[in-house]
Amino acid sequence: QEAAKYEKKVMVLDFVMPTPLGNSWGLGGTCVNVGCIPKKLMHQAALLGQALQDSRKFGWQFTEEVKHNWMTMTESVQNYIGSLNWGYRVALREKKITFENAYGEFVGPHTIKATNKRGVEKLYTAERFLIATGERPRYLGVPGDKEYCISSDDLFSLPYCPGKTLVVGASYVALECAGFLAGLGLDVTVMVRSILLRGFDQDIANKIGEYMEGHGISFIREFVPIKVGSKWHMTTIDCSIPIIMVLLAIGRDACTRRIGLDKVGVKINEKTGKIPVNDEEQTNVPYIYAVGDILQDKLELTPLAIQAGRLLVQRLYAGATSKCDYVNVPTTVFTPLEYGACGYSEEAAVEKFGEENIEVYHSHFWPLEWTVPSRDNNKCYAKIICNIQDNERVIGFHVLGPNAGEVTQGFAAAMKCGLTKEQLDSTIGIHPVCAEV
Amino acid sequence: GKNEYDLLVIGGGSGGLACAKEAARFGRNVAVLDYVEPSPQGTKWGLGGTCVNVGCIPKKLMHQAALLGSALKDAQHYGWNIAQPVHHTWSVMAQAVQNYVKSLNWGHRVQLQDKKVKYFNMKGSFSDPHTIRGLTKAGKETVVTAENIVIATGGRPKYPTHIAGALEYGITSDDLFWLKESPGKTLTPFVFIVSLECAGFLTGIGLDTTVMMRSIPLRGFDQQMASLVTEHMESYGTKFLKRCFPTKVEKLESHRLQVTWKNTDLGTEETDSFDTVMWAVGRAPDTETLNLETVGVKTNSETGKIIVDASEATSVPHIYAVGDITEGRPELTPTAIAAGKLLAQRLFGQSSELMDYDNVPTTVFTPLEYGCVGLSEEAAVQCYGSDNIEVYHAYYKPLEFTVAERDVTQCYMKMVCLREREQRILGLHFIGPNAGEVTQGFALGIKCGATYPQLMKTIGIHPTCAEEITKLHITKRSGLDATVTGC
Numbered sequence: 001q002e003a004a005k006y007e008k009k010v011m012v013l014d015f016v017m018p019t020p021l022g023n024s025w026g027l028g029g030t031c032v033n034v035g036c037i038p039k040k041l042m043h044q045a046a047l048l049g050q051a052l053q054d055s056r057k058f059g060w061q062f063t064e065e066v067k068h069n070w071m072t073m074t075e076s077v078q079n080y081i082g083s084l085n086w087g088y089r090v091a092l093r094e095k096k097i098t099f100e101n102a103y104g105e106f107v108g109p110h111t112i113k114a115t116n117k118r119g120v121e122k123l124y125t126a127e128r129f130l131i132a133t134g135e136r137p138r139y140l141g142v143p144g145d146k147e148y149c150i151s152s153d154d155l156f157s158l159p160y161c162p163g164k165t166l167v168v169g170a171s172y173v174a175l176e177c178a179g180f181l182a183g184l185g186l187d188v189t190v191m192v193r194s195i196l197l198r199g200f201d202q203d204i205a206n207k208i209g210e211y212m213e214g215h216g217i218s219f220i221r222e223f224v225p226i227k228v229g230s231k232w233h234m235t236t237i238d239c240s241i242p243i244i245m246v247l248l249a250i251g252r253d254a255c256t257r258r259i260g261l262d263k264v265g266v267k268i269n270e271k272t273g274k275i276p277v278n279d280e281e282q283t284n285v286p287y288i289y290a291v292g293d294i295l296q297d298k299l300e301l302t303p304l305a306i307q308a309g310r311l312l313v314q315r316l317y318a319g320a321t322s323k324c325d326y327v328n329v330p331t332t333v334f335t336p337l338e339y340g341a342c343g344y345s346e347e348a349a350v351e352k353f354g355e356e357n358i359e360v361y362h363s364h365f366w367p368l369e370w371t372v373p374s375r376d377n378n379k380c381y382a383k384i385i386c387n388i389q390d391n392e393r394v395i396g397f398h399v400l401g402p403n404a405g406e407v408t409q410g411f412a413a414a415m416k417c418g419l420t421k422e423q424l425d426s427t428i429g430i431h432p433v434c435a436e437v
Numbered sequence: 438g439k440n441e442y443d444l445l446v447i448g449g450g451s452g453g454l455a456c457a458k459e460a461a462r463f464g465r466n467v468a469v470l471d472y473v474e475p476s477p478q479g480t481k482w483g484l485g486g487t488c489v490n491v492g493c494i495p496k497k498l499m500h501q502a503a504l505l506g507s508a509l510k511d512a513q514h515y516g517w518n519i520a521q522p523v524h525h526t527w528s529v530m531a532q533a534v535q536n537y538v539k540s541l542n543w544g545h546r547v548q549l550q551d552k553k554v555k556y557f558n559m560k561g562s563f564s565d566p567h568t569i570r571g572l573t574k575a576g577k578e579t580v581v582t583a584e585n586i587v588i589a590t591g592g593r594p595k596y597p598t599h600i601a602g603a604l605e606y607g608i609t610s611d612d613l614f615w616l617k618e619s620p621g622k623t624l625t626p627f628v629f630i631v632s633l634e635c636a637g638f639l640t641g642i643g644l645d646t647t648v649m650m651r652s653i654p655l656r657g658f659d660q661q662m663a664s665l666v667t668e669h670m671e672s673y674g675t676k677f678l679k680r681c682f683p684t685k686v687e688k689l690e691s692h693r694l695q696v697t698w699k700n701t702d703l704g705t706e707e708t709d710s711f712d713t714v715m716w717a718v719g720r721a722p723d724t725e726t727l728n729l730e731t732v733g734v735k736t737n738s739e740t741g742k743i744i745v746d747a748s749e750a751t752s753v754p755h756i757y758a759v760g761d762i763t764e765g766r767p768e769l770t771p772t773a774i775a776a777g778k779l780l781a782q783r784l785f786g787q788s789s790e791l792m793d794y795d796n797v798p799t800t801v802f803t804p805l806e807y808g809c810v811g812l813s814e815e816a817a818v819q820c821y822g823s824d825n826i827e828v829y830h831a832y833y834k835p836l837e838f839t840v841a842e843r844d845v846t847q848c849y850m851k852m853v854c855l856r857e858r859e860q861r862i863l864g865l866h867f868i869g870p871n872a873g874e875v876t877q878g879f880a881l882g883i884k885c886g887a888t889y890p891q892l893m894k895t896i897g898i899h900p901t902c903a904e905e906i907t908k909l910h911i912t913k914r915s916g917l918d919a920t921v922t923g924c
Contacts, residue, residue, distance in 0.1 A: 032897070037836065040900045044837045051508040052517060058502035059530030059642065060509060062523040073516030076840040087922065184516075205764045303897040303904060322894075329896045340898065350449035368494065372533045405872045409903030410878020413895040417885035427884045428797045429771040430808065431493050435877030436771065 002310045004095040006317040011124060012097055013104040013114055018134070019153045020146040026085030027092075027099070030134050030293070031302040033081055038156035039176055040076045043334045046183025052178065057373040068184045070161035078157055106260035110287065113260075116152075128316070131266075131275065131283075131290040132309065133259065135300070136254035140168070144228030149246040152177065162245040168225055170196045172333045174249035175208065179336040182217045189218040191225065197333070201345035204398055211337040213378055252292040264288065269296055279323050281312045299329055305309070330397075330412035332405035337379060340408030342415055344396035349385045357385045358395075361421070367402055367434050380434065384424070392421035398436075407435040440567055442466045444784070445583035447561040447569065447727070450486020451759030453589030454545060459781035461552040462546055468581060469549060472560035474723075476611040477596070477604055483542030484549075484556070487591050487761070488770040490538055495614035500802045503641020507804075511841035525642040525823070527619035535615065558580070562728040566753055585784055588734070588743060588751070589756040589777065590727065592720035599629075602686030606694050607714040610635065620644065621712030624696055628654040630801050632717035633666065637804040640675040640727030647676040647711075649683060649698060655801070659813030661851075662866050669805040669847040669868075681707075686714055722762045732756065737764045737871055746850045747791050749780045765795050791889045798880035805847055811864030811883055817853045826863065827856045829889070829909035833921040835870055836900045848902075851861035852889070852909050860889035867906065875903040887909030 003010045016033075018024045025033040045068070052066055092099045102114035102122070112129070114122050137151035150158070152173055163186065167178040170192040182188040190212075197205035213219055217252050228246060254273035261268060261275075267284045268275050274296035281289045289312060291307035307324050314320035330342035362383035370376060385396030397411045411419075429436025438613050444460045446453040449471025451607070460467045462709065473490075475481040482490035502525070509523055549556045559571030559579060571579045594609035610631050613620065623639055625632040626649040633655070639646040655663035671677055682696045684706070693710045700707055722742045729736060735744045735752040742764035749757045757780055760766075760773035775792060782788035798810035817826045830851035838845050853864040882892070897904025912918045 026608045036900050040836055041515075041840055044840075045512075045517075048508055048512040048515050048517060051505055052519070055502075055505035055509060056532055057529075059526045059528075059533070060496075060502075060505060060523060061529075062509070063520040063528060067518050069518055070518040071516075072514075073840075076514055076516075080839050091922065126661050128767035161797070180560050241559045301896070302899045303907075305898055325894050330898045332901070368497055371537050372498055372501075375739070375919055403871045405898045405901035406874040406903045407878060409895075409898050409901055409906065410875065410880070410882060412898070413879055413887060413892050413907065414885055416895045417882050417887045419881060419885050423884050424881060426793055427881045428769070428800050430777055430800050430873045430877050431488070431770045431872075433800065433873030433877060435874045 001091065001095055001097070003317060004097050006313070008317055010097045011126070012092060012099050013102055013112070014099070015101060015103040015116075017420040019151065019261065020139075021150060021154050023154050023157060025157070026082070027088045027101075028081075028085050032084050033087075034153045036302055037084070038077050038081060039152075039180075040334060041080070042073065042156070042180045042184075043176065045073050046180040046336065049183050054236045054369070054373040054375070058151055070184070071159075073184075074157065074159075081156075098432065104180070106264045106266075107226070109264060115171055126412060129285065129288045130312070131256070131259070131261075131288065131294065132292045132305070134293045135210060135254050137173075137248060138251045138253050139248060140228075140250065142226055142228065145225075145248065148228045148246045151248050155247060162247070165189070165245040165247055166191060167247045167249060169249035169251070170194075170198070171249050171251060172197060172200075172335075174247075175212065175335045176219055176333065177247060177249060179212060179334075182212070182215065183336060186189040188216075189220060191220045191223055193224050193325075199345075200333070200339075200346065201341065201396075201398055203346055203383075204339055204341070204400055207379070207381060207400055208333070208335050208337060208339060211376075212335065214376075214379075215336060223378070252293070252300070256294055272296065280315065281308055281324070298326060299331070301329065301331060304329055325416075328412060328415050330408050332408060334405075337400055338402060339403035340397075340404030342397045342408055342412040343394070346383070346384055346396065349387075349396055353389070353395075357388050359388055359392065359421075360384070361386070365401065365434060369402070384421070386421045394419045394421060394424060401434050403434065410435075439842045440582040442468045442555075442581065442583040444468070444585045444587065444591055444781070444805065445470070445902070446587045447583055448486065448587075448589035448591060448723075448760070449484045449545070449556070450589060450591050450760060450773070451488045451770040452777040453486065453587065454484075454549075454590075454777075455774040455779030456587050456589065456759060456781045457554050458548065458552050459769060459778045460785055463564050463781070463785040465785050465800070467553075468555040468557065468583070469546075470557045470559050470561040470569065470581075472558060474560070474590075474593075476593075478608050478612045480612045480615045482615070483539065484545045484558075485538075485542050487540045489545070491611050491614055491771055494541065495534050495538060496638075497640075497802055498537065499530065499614070500634065502530050503638035503804065506641050506643070507843075511837070511843070514841045527642070528617060530642070531614075531616060538614075562726055563732045563734075564728075566732045567755060578619055584755065587749075587777070587780065588724075588727065588756065588757050588762060589760045589773070590723040591761040592722050594631075594716065595718050595721045596716055597683075597718050600683055600685060602688070602694075602716075603716060606686045606688055607716045613715055620715070622710075623647070623713040623715060624709075624711045625650065625715045625717055626696075627716070627718050628667070629717050629719060630655065632715070632857055633670065634802050634857060636715065636717060637670055637673070637676050637802075640670070640673060641804055646674075646675075647678060647709075649678045649681050651680065651682045651701070651904075658801075659809065659815065659864075661814060662809065662849075662868060665847040665849055665868050666801065666803050666805065666807050667845075670803060672844060672846070673804045692756050720761065722770065726863060734758075740764060748783065749776055749792070766794060767799070769797065769799060772797055779817075786801045796880065796883050798873030798876050800876060802873075805868055806870065806872035807866070807868045809864070809866045810876055810880040811862065812853060813864060813866075814851070814853055817863050821855065823865075825856050827854050827860070827889075828852070828909065828911055828913040829854065831905055831909055831911060831919050831921050833869070833902065833905040835902050837870070849914075850909065852892075852906070854889045862887050862889060862892065865906070867902075869902045871900065878903075879906060893921065 077209040102116040291308045293300040333339040380401035382399045386392040444467040566920045587657045599846045622645040680702045743758040759776040800808040850867045
């Protein structure tokens with residue numbers, strides 16, 4: 001859309017390979033269809049379940065038993081997604097961008113073959129190409145996984161309530177899904193091979209796990225599935241577990257293996273499938289660029305992909321020089337107790353700067369809104385990590401509590417401005433909110 | 438002789454307690470006097486001051502109760518089956534809130550004890566610059582002397598005594614949070630933060646609520662934002678009587694209240710009956726019984742507030758003042774706390790750091806919350822001229838409102854920047870859910886001198902409302918449609 005602003009002739013190819021269970025979706029990519037958007041909405045549904053409980057303590061009265069209807073929620077969510085798909089189609093049309101719902105692959109220099117659902121092939125040439133094919137969920141590679149398991153690609157449009165669910169994985173996807181499924185009243189177990197939220201601050205990751213366990217989610221640690229059987233059984237090395245639904249969330253693989261990159265000489269990381277680029281998002285082939293989840297060594301986040309894409313185009317066609325800033329990118333994990341972070345985890349800070357050169361300030365807090373319903377005293381937590389040698393500059397920000405995303409966003413902006421501990425201390429808090437802590 | 442205490446604090450509220458506790462950290466001999474004169478309706482409360490007892494805390498909790506009411510409606514869209522009708526019981530909420538407040542009173546008592554701060558539940562007045570006469574409720578007198586004295590007595594709600602019946606029949610925020618029974622059909626004449634916030638949550642818990650507005654809402658605030666806030670309240674169910682002001686309040690036989698008012702637009706006089714009339718016409722400093730004239734502490738002749746310099750010193754050496762009682766300072770808990778702490782550090786901790794009152798963020802907890810930091814658009818225009826400022830703005834849609842089918846007309850944000858090269862941010866205004874949480878971090882950024890380009894370089898967190906701030910790019914000057922599109 002940015003390129004069209006500069007009156008360039010632009011074409012977008014989008015195609016969704018159906019999941020093993022046959023699921024597909026419209027224009028918009030992972031975030032809109034099977035990522036951020038439906039995830040946050042279902043997380044909200046779970047939060048509302050909690051709000052219902054709280055509201056009784058605040059004087060609201062209604063029937064004792066409140067049940068959740070999966071279909072009602074899923075329908076609302078899918079309707080909203082549909083409106084977004086439609087919105088994108090309209091936006092592309094209005095901006096005179098050619099859109100083809102077809103699978104694209106390189107067949108030679110500057111040439112792409114587009115194959116649509118019905119198998120009709122067309123060839124297109126372009127001066128420049130941008131690869132932004134993203135990723136898809138990984139499967140276990142054990143017998144029965146594709147037949148009997150679902151992934152996040154299927155969960156958000158599942159036409160029946162998943163019921164008793166086993167979530168395999170310890171990624172944020174696994175924990176977020178386990179979190180909201182439990183919040184909707186389902187019996188949820190999470191199977192974890194080793195640690196939670198690899199790459200995230202482990203101190204916080206453990207707190208998240210503890211919170212989830214304290215709220216009815218079972219964890220099976222240090223097990224991996226080796227076989228999924230037809231009668232809804234899952235076998236691991238030591239035991240066999242009967243379950244109804246298995247949700248795999250063990251990672252995502254880049255969609256780069258079958259788009260003809262070898263035909264044009266674009267190098268990819270053979271192990272991960274990701275594409276290495278320079279700091280201007282250019283691959284080793286000068287006229288081919290890449291953005292988003294498929295990039296090597298970059299965070300897999302929607303706003304980052306958007307920013308990188310926009311700035312790239314501004315550099316190509318508007319003479320701009322700004323590069324995407326991948327430092328201090330904030331993120332939030334929408335587990336039942338939300339986690340917002342920006343900058344270094346404590347481990348990473350210690351590794352980079354040395355323990356004696358960093359100072360960690362931390363505090364537990366109790367959101368005012370949780371006092372009356374007597375919820376979870378002392379579970380919420382915030383910490384900042386400062387670089388002593390650089391004027392106590394804030395290099396890591398972590399908050400565990402409600403609305404963590406809203407809280408973290410502004411702090412990320414402040415960190416971009418070089419926030420120091422002194423400046424943090426001299427800023428007056430807004431009272432009473434969680435962020436003032 | 439020698440003074441008994443190093444520091445005596447009159448007033449056990451946000452500012453006073455923070456100052457006292459900080460001074461005690463330096464091993465000083467500290468005492469706090471706290472006394473609550475009952476309201477005209479007879480309401481009183483424990484240690485902790487306005488914020489804890491009749492301000493921020495109970496307000497936010499009752500606001501939360503109202504928000505939960507909306508959540509109950511939203512929940513149905515998200516698949517939760519709740520049998521209608523749902524109704525709210527005031528006494529359950531009030532008791533829960535009051536119990537929590539009492540636990541805070543207790544907590545403060547314990548803290549003072551732990552920190553070896555002497556606490557007197559007495560009303561203090563000056564005998565001389567180092568001597569305070571304390572009176573208990575029973576009339577027992579104690580004389581206390583101190584090297585330094587900090588006045589932190591705060592303020593109390595004003596009554597519009599020129600309106601007949603106002604004092605006898607109306608209540609204020611001092612009473613609202615302690616009512617054992619529902620206020621019922623309520624009128625809040627005049628529009629200040631307190632009246633809007635209260636009217637907002639009363640509406641949210643299902644009460645028939647009317648706000649009377651003589652001219653503009655929230656004087657002193659950014660007027661565009663103030664209008665959006667009141668517009669939302671109207672669509673939310675609060676009734677607004679615009680361009681009206683009350684002339685008298687009478688009690689009816691049924692014990693209800695009859696209010697008469699003038700409609701300045703139509704030039705007519707109208708009446709209606711209510712169960713409760715809550716006055717929120719501003720707060721007056723609690724200095725009357727302090728005997729300030731005896732010691733020569735100067736106050737502002739118009740407001741009655743104590744005049745202090747940048748170090749919180751009054752016109753009399755060794756006498757200081759912090760919090761709502763001081764002239765020209767924001768009436769906010771966090772500023773009182775910070776000022777109190779810094780004062781103690783300067784007095785006893787060899788610090789020279791002064792309180793910075795610039796860019797203090799705040800949030801109005803109306804049904805659709807409003808968070809702001811820095812200059813309003815009007816103030817920026819006045820200060821720099823409209824040619825020298827750029828206002829970026831956007832109407833956005835909180836994701837959670839989509840499925841809930843909630844009205845997003847007033848979900849809006851704007852950033853006021855200097856137009857010159859650096860484009861420093863002068864003010865940020867945000868209306869939407871969790872406005873306080875959203876605004877806090879950005880206030881930090883503004884404290885660091887954030888510029889528009891720096892904000893644009895910040896990656897957003899998705900999906901949140903706050904991320905829209907990092908995406909602001911439509912200017913008012915351009916005249917383009919500022920509605921956010923896309924995911």
